[in-house]
Amino acid sequence: MARAGTAAPVAVHQMWAAVAGAWGEHADYVDAAADAMTLRMLDLTRPRPGERVLELACGAGGLGLAAAERVGPDGEVLVSDVVPEMVRIAAERAAARGLANVSSRPLDLDAIDQPAAAHDIVLCREGLMFAHDHGGAVAEVARVLRPGGRVAVSVWGPRDANPWLAAVLDSASAELGIPLPPPGVRGPFSLDDGDELAELFRSAGFADVAVQEVAVPRRAGSVGEWWDRTTALAGPLALRLASLPPEAVERIRARAADAVAPYVGAGGAVEFPGLALVASGRLPDA
Numbered sequence: 556m557a558r559a560g561t562a563a564p565v566a567v568h569q570m571w572a573a574v575a576g577a578w579g580e581h582a583d584y585v586d587a588a589a590d591a592m593t594l595r596m597l598d599l600t601r602p603r604p605g606e607r608v609l610e611l612a613c614g615a616g617g618l619g620l621a622a623a624e625r626v627g628p629d630g631e632v633l634v635s636d637v638v639p640e641m642v643r644i645a646a647e648r649a650a651a652r653g654l655a656n657v658s659s660r661p662l663d664l665d666a667i668d669q670p671a672a673a674h675d676i677v678l679c680r681e682g683l684m685f686a687h688d689h690g691g692a693v694a695e696v697a698r699v700l701r702p703g704g705r706v707a708v709s710v711w712g713p714r715d716a717n718p719w720l721a722a723v724l725d726s727a728s729a730e731l732g733i734p735l736p737p738p739g740v741r742g743p744f745s746l747d748d749g750d751e752l753a754e755l756f757r758s759a760g761f762a763d764v765a766v767q768e769v770a771v772p773r774r775a776g777s778v779g780e781w782w783d784r785t786t787a788l789a790g791p792l793a794l795r796l797a798s799l800p801p802e803a804v805e806r807i808r809a810r811a812a813d814a815v816a817p818y819v820g821a822g823g824a825v826e827f828p829g830l831a832l833v834a835s836g837r838l839p840d841a
């Protein structure tokens with residue numbers, strides 16, 4: 556079972572804060588790319604009119620906004636992220652869609668500042684792996700759910716099933732001569748084992764726990780488009796790249812371009828495979 560990360564959580568949160576603007580800029584792309592995941596998570600939790608939903612690690616909030624349409628005007632969705640700027644972007648997107656049933660506030664997965672049993676459903680898309688203590692965060696999810704409450708969480712599957720992200724990390728790692736993410740920092744693939752993921756939820760008291768694989772292919776018009784977007788969104792990596800001399804970044808980009816060559820089509824567009832794991836469960840009734 557994975558142990559807690561050792562990097563100071565505040566430093567990791569600041570890395571995500573640095574890329575909040577990019578998550579706002581690319582929000583529609585991110586939501587389109589994550590569509591299969593979003594639909595599976597909503598199918599598994601079945602939000603009903605009038606229910607209360609909490610979205611954790613919301614980024615630009617696409618999943619929470621989709622849930623808001625399902626719970627209707629009598630329900631409510633609280634979109635939250637540890638980064639206040641992400642929360643502001645998600646709230647603005649809700650307002651732009653006229654979703655009056657969405658509220659927002661900063662919340663940390665590791666210590667969810669919500670009363671016990673306050674929500675019918677908790678959703679978290681591609682966020683749990685960044686919690687400092689995975690087991691502690693899932694216990695927090697169980698605490699804020701009412702008896703009978705449902706959860707769906709998606710995380711990235713194994714590194715080699717997600718070359719669109721692995722190629723950037725591996726190329727930077729090769730150039731810098733250090734593993735990325737560095738030891739102690741929770742990385743995007745830190746919950747890529749379906750059995751361990753399921754056990755986290757069972758240990759926290761969830762029943763009917765299931766982990767499903769969801770194909771999440773990624774497309775880009777060119778290698779340059781893929782590189783620019785992926786490095787802009789990759790929280791902990793973006794700051795590290797920004798601290799390097801341009802020649803070093805160019806060497807990393809060239810290595811990454813070589814690594815993704817097998818996915819480039821005749822017209823220059825790139826089609827990557829991608830794989831997410833979606834864990835779901837429900838608390839026993841009282």
Ligand SMILES: C[S@@+](CC[C@H](N)C(=O)[O-])C[C@H]1O[C@@H](n2cnc3c(N)ncnc32)[C@H](O)[C@@H]1O
Pocket residue numbers: 568571572585589611612613614615616617635636637638641662663664665679680681682685686687
């Ligand atoms: C890969 S992004 C996913 C964003 C969004 N859920 C989506 O699918 O588009 C990861 C998000 O997790 C947030 N995050 C990282 N650590 C967190 C923590 N301890 N508590 C809450 N959110 C966290 C980041 O700020 C970022 O918005």
